[in-house]
Amino acid sequence: MEQTAGSGMGQATTPDSRxxxxxxxxxxxxxxxxxxxxxxxxxxxQYFGPGALALGRLLAGSAVLLVIWLARGxxxxxxxxWPGILGSGVLWFGLYMVALNWGEHEVDAxxxxxxxxxxxxxxxxxxxxxxxxxxPRRLLAGMxxxxxxAAVVGxxxxxxxxxxxLGVLLCLLAAVTYAAGVVxxxxxxxxxxxxxxxTFGCLVGTVVCLPFAGQLVxxxxxxxxxxxxxxxxxxxxxxxxxxxxxxxALARTTAGKMGATTYVxxxxxxxxxxxxxxxxxxxxxxxxxxxxLAGVAVSRGGPRATTPSSVGAVRSR
Numbered sequence: 217m218e219q220t221a222g223s224g225m226g227q228a229t230t231p232d233s234r235x236x237x238x239x240x241x242x243x244x245x246x247x248x249x250x251x252x253x254x255x256x257x258x259x260x261x262q263y264f265g266p267g268a269l270a271l272g273r274l275l276a277g278s279a280v281l282l283v284i285w286l287a288r289g290x291x292x293x294x295x296x297x298w299p300g301i302l303g304s305g306v307l308w309f310g311l312y313m314v315a316l317n318w319g320e321h322e323v324d325a326x327x328x329x330x331x332x333x334x335x336x337x338x339x340x341x342x343x344x345x346x347x348x349x350x351x352p353r354r355l356l357a358g359m360x361x362x363x364x365x366a367a368v369v370g371x372x373x374x375x376x377x378x379x380x381x382l383g384v385l386l387c388l389l390a391a392v393t394y395a396a397g398v399v400x401x402x403x404x405x406x407x408x409x410x411x412x413x414x415t416f417g418c419l420v421g422t423v424v425c426l427p428f429a430g431q432l433v434x435x436x437x438x439x440x441x442x443x444x445x446x447x448x449x450x451x452x453x454x455x456x457x458x459x460x461x462x463x464x465a466l467a468r469t470t471a472g473k474m475g476a477t478t479y480v481x482x483x484x485x486x487x488x489x490x491x492x493x494x495x496x497x498x499x500x501x502x503x504x505x506x507x508x509l510a511g512v513a514v515s516r517g518g519p520r521a522t523t524p525s526s527v528g529a530v531r532s533r
């Protein structure tokens with residue numbers, strides 16, 4: 217009987233382990249593609265205004281998501297998902313993208329990265345309070361380490377000029393809308409699938425950005441094809457694919473832990489800028505990137521899972 221109980225526990229824990237690995241892989245895809253977006257935005261922003269860039273990205277993303285949604289049989293999310301879909305669509309897909317694009321026109325990339333990385337801290341605080349996820353000490357400690365790393369990266373990459381007050385406020389607005397959007401999205405995933413919540417959230421964001429349609433048409437006509445392709449890339453990969461993998465992972469863990477994983481983004485941006493743009497990082501930038509990674513490792517950690525053999529041994533005693 218004791219042996220049977222031990223094997224039964226093993227069967228119960230194996231699917232959970234697989235789910236956790238899949239969620240972790242999905243989060244990895246998300247942060248990799250979101251990091252690549254910084255490189256694409258840097259080029260596209262030369263030819264597109266903040267609102268036009270956001271609308272172009274959301275249009276491309278919505279088109280891809282609708283095709284995937286229809287291919288998977290369509291279906292609308294239940295009524296309980298819609299408040300979260302509307303909230304995340306307006307705040308995250310809409311306002312966040314416009315504010316971030318505009319903010320990066322006003323301040324350097326290092327300052328923007330440092331300010332936007334307040335977002336995961338706000339996610340942990342809002343998630344602990346509004347979603348009753350609590351405030352695990354490992355999560356808070358890891359986020360403190362990662363934020364210190366993001367600050368080091370930001371300082372090391374910042375230009376000599378002073379950041380504009382408008383740019384700072386826009387980046388802070390981006391951080392707040394990002395955090396609020398994630399906290400809105402989490403409960404929606406209890407009532408709808410990742411693809412449903414992402415597709416309709418993206419469509420809501422597209423509607424929010426429709427006032428920039430005229431500007432987008434004019435700027436597409438004037439921009440070189442490579443810049444327009446960058447906008448399409450932003451819509452297909454960092455939006456359609458990355459937001460879907462994010463929602464998949466968010467449905468399987470807490471908002472606080474998911475927010476903490478995005479601290480990997482500054483480290484990846486440094487490496488991508490090095491490889492793609494030839495921007496060689498200094499030792500301080502690399503040290504900050506390592507701190508970001510260390511903080512994520514701490515925040516994602518937890519107590520070791522009980523193995524089937526150890527359960528059987530405990531029961532035998």
